[in-house]
Amino acid sequence: WSQVVSEAEKIVGYPTSFMSLRCLLSDELSNIAMQVRKLVGTKHPLLDTARGFVYDSRNNLQMRGLVVLLISKAAGPSTAELSFQHDMVSGIYSSQRSLAEITELIHTAFLVHRGIVNIGELKSCDGPLKDMQFGNKMAVLSGDFLLANACTSLAQLQNTKVVELISSAIGDLVQGIYYENSKSSEENCLTDDIGISRWKEQVFLSHSALLAKSCQAAMELAKHSAEIQDMAFQYGKHMSMSHKLHSDLQPFVKESSSDTMAFSLNSAPAILHQEFRGREAWLKQIREIIVHGLNSPPDRCACVFQQLQEAIRAGKGVTSAIDLCRCHGNRALAALERFPPSEARDALANIVYAVTRFP
DSSP states (O other), X not given: OHHHHHHHHHHHTSOOOSSOHHHHTSHHHHHHHHHHHTXXXXXXXXXXXXXXXXXXXXXXXXXHHHHXXXXXXXXXXXXXXXXXXXXXXXXXXXXXXXXXXXHHHHHHHHHHHTTOOOGGXXXXXXXXXXXXXXXXXXXXXXXXXXXXXXXXXXXHTOOHHHHHHHHHHHHHHHHHHHHHHHHHTSTTOSSOOOOHHHHHHHHIIIIIHHHHHHHHHHHHHTTOOHHHHHHHHHHHHHHHHHHHHHHHXXXXXXXXXXXXXXXXXXXXXXHHHHHHHOHHXXXXXXXXXXXXXXXXXXXXXXXXXXXXXXXXXHSSHHHHHHHHXXXXXXXXXXXXXXXXXXXXXXHHHHHHHHXXXXX
């Protein structure tokens, strides 16, 4: 994955960034960084989010902006925009580069907002309440700051349709996160009572809509046809669905199974496992594993976790999730066929291959 991203960045002319340099050097962001440093030594998740921006090379945070730049270059200039080709650098319009930065700013803002802690659920072991309250204030304010910068840059593109597309993507993100939070807050709810079709709808809102609509918006900025815009949307949608499925599958397909990786009972393999077993049978199996784990000292939480993981791995959920991941990957590759052969198109295909390959 890192090699694919590195090669793709060379094609678009420069390493992508989750924020523009102008934003990084601004006095406002410097002040936010100083305030976030006060969280060092606390257990507030905003600190891990901030560290991730700097150190997380495994789950490349710049993926969305990079895809927007690649698909912009793959499509090239349209016949309607030939007079503006002097505005292109490395085959990409400056407005499309701005859009890539806007996409990353929006994604980053929502990552920061997701770090807000529910004060009502805190335990004494989570640390002083005032630290968590301060962290929440910083998460809200810094996330809002990034989102405001994105909206300002969006208005400067002076394209009504692009503003409409990206605004609707922000609305999709809010709706998707609302669904996630409303389910997780229900009492005694071990897993969501949803099928894979409902899971896909929710994942589209919270993970895929921003990239899909940003890819479409990049084509609109270059005045490409409605057909090319739709193909760009389809690539962004299905590639990001594959990316999410690949991420959900990692705890179940990693060759080194000595360490159990964190996973959600609402991830794709678990949802598919539930569909095959039936909800009541799956809930019964979960309860039996939990009861057995409670009677198994000393590390009972790890024991329960590992047994749940093995139960899902032993069913049909994992292989079905792999098939679904490859299905979305194939649909993304089919959308790319509408673009002329180029290095950028090959890089977009390699990204799909990277997230649909399993050990």
